[in-house]
Amino acid sequence: MKVLLTGGAGYIGSHTAIEFIKAGYDIVVADNFSNSKPEAVRRTRELAGVDFPFYNIDVCDKEKLDALFSAEGIDAVVHFAGLKAVGESCQKPLEYYKNNIDSTLVLLEVMKAHGTKRIIFSSSATVYGAPDTVPIKETAPVGRCTNPYGRTKYFIEQILGDAAVADGDMSVVLLRYFNPVGAHESGRIGEDPAGIPNNLMPFISQTAVGKRKELSVFGNDYPTPDGTGVRDYIHVVDLARGHVAAMGYAAAHTGVEVFNLGTGVGYSVLDMVKAFIKSTDVNVPYKFAPRRSGDIAECYADATKAKEILGWQAEKTLEDMCRDTWKWQSANPNGYN
Ligand code: NAD
Ligand code: UDP
Numbered sequence: 001m002k003v004l005l006t007g008g009a010g011y012i013g014s015h016t017a018i019e020f021i022k023a024g025y026d027i028v029v030a031d032n033f034s035n036s037k038p039e040a041v042r043r044t045r046e047l048a049g050v051d052f053p054f055y056n057i058d059v060c061d062k063e064k065l066d067a068l069f070s071a072e073g074i075d076a077v078v079h080f081a082g083l084k085a086v087g088e089s090c091q092k093p094l095e096y097y098k099n100n101i102d103s104t105l106v107l108l109e110v111m112k113a114h115g116t117k118r119i120i121f122s123s124s125a126t127v128y129g130a131p132d133t134v135p136i137k138e139t140a141p142v143g144r145c146t147n148p149y150g151r152t153k154y155f156i157e158q159i160l161g162d163a164a165v166a167d168g169d170m171s172v173v174l175l176r177y178f179n180p181v182g183a184h185e186s187g188r189i190g191e192d193p194a195g196i197p198n199n200l201m202p203f204i205s206q207t208a209v210g211k212r213k214e215l216s217v218f219g220n221d222y223p224t225p226d227g228t229g230v231r232d233y234i235h236v237v238d239l240a241r242g243h244v245a246a247m248g249y250a251a252a253h254t255g256v257e258v259f260n261l262g263t264g265v266g267y268s269v270l271d272m273v274k275a276f277i278k279s280t281d282v283n284v285p286y287k288f289a290p291r292r293s294g295d296i297a298e299c300y301a302d303a304t305k306a307k308e309i310l311g312w313q314a315e316k317t318l319e320d321m322c323r324d325t326w327k328w329q330s331a332n333p334n335g336y337n
Pocket of ligand 1: 007008010012013030031033034035057059060079080082099122125178179180
């Protein structure tokens with residue numbers, strides 16, 4: 001079976017490419033390098049031991065995407081391609097709506113023209129907004145997003161749902177990721193954020209490597225055990241394997257299904273800093289700073305549905321997440337540059 005990974009040069013896509021190849025799938029990657037580097041593709045091929053086909057195309061470009069489908073014969077798609085920076089999405093909402101939604105619509109049109117019926121979509125826990133309760137189940141209300149990025153995820157979930165209602169042979173799996181961190185255990189591929197990282201883990205590792213002076217801990221007055229924000233951090237390789245499990249499910253079912261991909265365990269910002277220092281023996285200077293606008297106190301998954309239906313659960317520990325992040329960061333202080 002041949003699977004197209006849109007955005008497969010990116011952080012999650014590159015790790016998922018390796019897991020799909022390990023599981024025996026043929027893959028094709030399409031990416032326009034708007035937030036990734038050719039070096040990531042080179043290293044992913046090297047780690048996988050397979051020279052999978054790569055297309056440097058914008059998924060919004062229907063002609064080029066159609067040519068890819070004609071040349072490759074695609075059986076299923078994992079749609080990672082999208083812009084993902086929350087803050088930037090508030091500055092450039094139209095760019096976010098255009099790229100994320102157009103790419104999905106074009107992809108669906110091309111899939112329809114070629115009779116490709118299976119799609120797995122990279123959604124996010126951000127569709128839950130501020131949850132009423134934690135842990136969050138898939139049945140919790142969605143759409144109360146606090147930024148344009150989150151709304152693109154919510155709208156795309158609706159679009160994919162409508163497409164599956166209209167075509168009873170389609171299989172759509174919506175994966176709501178919690179907080180992906182870590183890197184391949186080789187340290188050869190990992191997260192390479194452009195500019196100053198927004199997310200906690202890359203900020204911690206860039207501080208540890210000396211690229212940033214100190215970490216600002218955003219808020220220490222939340223109603224959490226130590227006052228700092230709590231999230232569900234999941235190792236990117238566990239997350240990648242969740243996609244392989246979801247593809248098995250999509251091959252055997254039609255309709256729309258949604259799964260949280262998280263560990264089910266919440267850790268605070270200070271838990272993460274302490275775990276990183278303990279696992280790596282490298283110091284991470286930090287100071288407390290005001291809350292970041294739009295942040296919520298606690299967000300972690302109820303991960304039982306994926307376990308029961310997909311037979312998948314996260315296996316890697318917090319120590320694995322910290323060790324592998326450091327392996328990548330210390331060997332590649334400037335990312336892929
Ligand atoms: P990433 O930016 O590393 O990867 C996305 C890739 O898509 C990049 O390589 C980028 O160049 C490519 N891309 C963007 N628009 C494109 C287009 N129009 N045509 C072709 N390629 C395009 O991000 P990631 O962290 O690997 O995230 C992958 C997906 O998962 C995204 O959809 C993201 O919104 C979603 N997600 C990520 C997180 C996270 O914390 N990393 C959490 C929840 C959901
Ligand atoms: N955070 C922080 N300092 C940073 C980046 C993040 O204290 O430099 C906190 C943030 O307030 C949140 C947690 O770390 O409580 C995770 O933030 P991230 O941006 O990684 O994920 P998200 O908020 O999108 O879940």
